[in-house]
Amino acid sequence: MSAAAGVSAVPGTIHGALLDELWRESGAAAYGLDHEQFREILERVAAAQNFGLAPGALASRQQQVSLFRGLRLADLVLARSCACGHQGAWEHFLAVYRQPLTRAAIAITGSETLGRDLADQLYAELYGLTARDGVRRSPLDSYRGKGSLMGWLRTTLAQRHVDYHRRTRRELPLDDPADGYEPAAAVPEPENPPADLRLLGKAIEEALRQLAAEERFLLAAYYLDGRTLLEIAPLLRVHEATVSRKLHRLTGDLKKQILRNLQGQGLSKPAAQEALGADPRDLNLNLKKILQNSSLDAFQEKAAT
Amino acid sequence: MNTTPQLDLHPDAESLNAFAEQALAATEREQILAHLAGCSRCRQVIFLAQQAAADAQAPARVPADRPKVRFWNWRFAWVPAAALASALALVVTFYPRHSAPASEMAKLAPQSEAAVPASPPQQRTSAEAAHKPVPALTMKSAAGKADDAARRMTSQELAAPSAVHSAEPGTFGASAGVSRAFLPSSVESAPQPETAQSQPEPAVAAWQQDQQRSSGALSASADASEASQKSLRMEAYTAHASRQAASAGPRRSQQSQSAPSASFDIATQQQLAGSAAALKVNPPRLPSGLAAVSRATAQNLTLEIDRSGALFLSGDSGQHWEPVAQQWTGRAIEVRAKSVLSSSPATHIIFELQNDAGSIWVSADGKTWTAH
Numbered sequence: 001m002s003a004a005a006g007v008s009a010v011p012g013t014i015h016g017a018l019l020d021e022l023w024r025e026s027g028a029a030a031y032g033l034d035h036e037q038f039r040e041i042l043e044r045v046a047a048a049q050n051f052g053l054a055p056g057a058l059a060s061r062q063q064q065v066s067l068f069r070g071l072r073l074a075d076l077v078l079a080r081s082c083a084c085g086h087q088g089a090w091e092h093f094l095a096v097y098r099q100p101l102t103r104a105a106i107a108i109t110g111s112e113t114l115g116r117d118l119a120d121q122l123y124a125e126l127y128g129l130t131a132r133d134g135v136r137r138s139p140l141d142s143y144r145g146k147g148s149l150m151g152w153l154r155t156t157l158a159q160r161h162v163d164y165h166r167r168t169r170r171e172l173p174l175d176d177p178a179d180g181y182e183p184a185a186a187v188p189e190p191e192n193p194p195a196d197l198r199l200l201g202k203a204i205e206e207a208l209r210q211l212a213a214e215e216r217f218l219l220a221a222y223y224l225d226g227r228t229l230l231e232i233a234p235l236l237r238v239h240e241a242t243v244s245r246k247l248h249r250l251t252g253d254l255k256k257q258i259l260r261n262l263q264g265q266g267l268s269k270p271a272a273q274e275a276l277g278a279d280p281r282d283l284n285l286n287l288k289k290i291l292q293n294s295s296l297d298a299f300q301e302k303a304a305t
Numbered sequence: 306m307n308t309t310p311q312l313d314l315h316p317d318a319e320s321l322n323a324f325a326e327q328a329l330a331a332t333e334r335e336q337i338l339a340h341l342a343g344c345s346r347c348r349q350v351i352f353l354a355q356q357a358a359a360d361a362q363a364p365a366r367v368p369a370d371r372p373k374v375r376f377w378n379w380r381f382a383w384v385p386a387a388a389l390a391s392a393l394a395l396v397v398t399f400y401p402r403h404s405a406p407a408s409e410m411a412k413l414a415p416q417s418e419a420a421v422p423a424s425p426p427q428q429r430t431s432a433e434a435a436h437k438p439v440p441a442l443t444m445k446s447a448a449g450k451a452d453d454a455a456r457r458m459t460s461q462e463l464a465a466p467s468a469v470h471s472a473e474p475g476t477f478g479a480s481a482g483v484s485r486a487f488l489p490s491s492v493e494s495a496p497q498p499e500t501a502q503s504q505p506e507p508a509v510a511a512w513q514q515d516q517q518r519s520s521g522a523l524s525a526s527a528d529a530s531e532a533s534q535k536s537l538r539m540e541a542y543t544a545h546a547s548r549q550a551a552s553a554g555p556r557r558s559q560q561s562q563s564a565p566s567a568s569f570d571i572a573t574q575q576q577l578a579g580s581a582a583a584l585k586v587n588p589p590r591l592p593s594g595l596a597a598v599s600r601a602t603a604q605n606l607t608l609e610i611d612r613s614g615a616l617f618l619s620g621d622s623g624q625h626w627e628p629v630a631q632q633w634t635g636r637a638i639e640v641r642a643k644s645v646l647s648s649s650p651a652t653h654i655i656f657e658l659q660n661d662a663g664s665i666w667v668s669a670d671g672k673t674w675t676a677h
Contacts, residue, residue: 158353216342
């Protein structure tokens, strides 16, 4: 049977032979999932991702088959069975993931106590102790099998930890000097900066906005977050030496672009170079805001609830 | 990109994890990167998850790396293993040359002691020490450069001459000194196998011919008198072997106790054979401490040349040695005794010394040498 024939002409309808093959490969029978339940899981995943295409785009048969073949079906079936409360699935989940999950939580929090608390809290959520409209809700239901289930669990733990950290930082008491917190001094009214500094700020902002997404991510991760080359390299799928070369080239190009922008604003070349040598502390620039605003078209940051 | 409402705010855990695991399509990946560039929270999430994954893989990496570590260690083990194999190959190559004489020495040890009752215990101890099998590597270093030529000979060539040579009934003339020098020390100092003395005559004759050929370069100056000596020696050996077959031990004791004779006849030769055999059973230790490369015995005089070319004279069958001042040029390599026909009824014995250039010096008493 050809791969293209595995999906029927109607989007979301999977051919019986392909469904049976995927059902056997996933081990769904071990958790009591029949073909119809398995088909429902796959169709929900396909609908949620639109077969990995942009919203509104129609997937061809080949794209549909490649999506199903690229899923981690065993993890997906386990997660959905756990979300449905299957006892055998939970036993398997605990046997395989409990210890790694606790280790990951400890590594993320940097504390055994906090890590165990975080892991227990996630367990409670995964088990569906929280109910909405009388129905048990499990975060496992949102797992769609794109990456590994363990990776998904780690990322979920990290999200919980970061959100908790941000939330608790915002709740710091303002009048407790013992914590080392001092109220911010009154921000002085910004003076009118010199004209060359204003031009420089504008040139920098324009240059940063013209950067590609990967370049902005590189600058933000390295200069703002202080991540190492070794940490950044796997995310960009390159070697750390390549990250170093990219950074070197990027800063050089950025400097040239700023010079060009300054000259485009009417400064001579010597004047532009002199403006570039200004003390950065004199600049009134919020790089975080500039980089962040560059991606407003994709997502908008919002405090986690 | 996921169309769930949550993605309008932040990518969900599924998308972030898929991005970290490189499981996203290019378009989705670009969107996630664009978000990550401006979202410190998601960057923090993804780096924390990555750090946890690295920590989780660290213990699991140990068993995966163990085979490599073991293999690496075994690679170092190849060096001593190869050295051991080389040493074993050397031992296997050279051991057959020693095994046959050593086993015969063990069997014939009581007979040798019976044959030489007069040898002092100290000499026997030194002789036994000398009879110990020498490892191949030690033998190589002791034999020196001269052994290179001998190593080219097969083990049969080495074993046969040593057995038969030691069975040679103590000719008064020069033994094949250079050939003996080629032999390993253990073979050279091995006791005379009694069984070899009763070997059939054709075998001895064949070996003597081989010996003559092998030492042809050094004995190229053999003259007619040497030929006559050889025939005499053969006759003497024939008579000696027949008598040895009848009564070996007791007669040898008598021979060692009998007084040396000045005349060169069969009886004298037998007597010399006894003393030569005693010398071979208990090889004399030269004052230089070096092994002898050539030896000549006539009447009551024994001359030996050591490896350095120094000549030593003994008047008591090797009990005491005195060095002979060098009166020849070059390096002495061989000494032999010759009978010279003279007008007097008694046969006159002279010694001949040959240097490494092939020149000959002669002496009647072993002390004073004149160019021939």
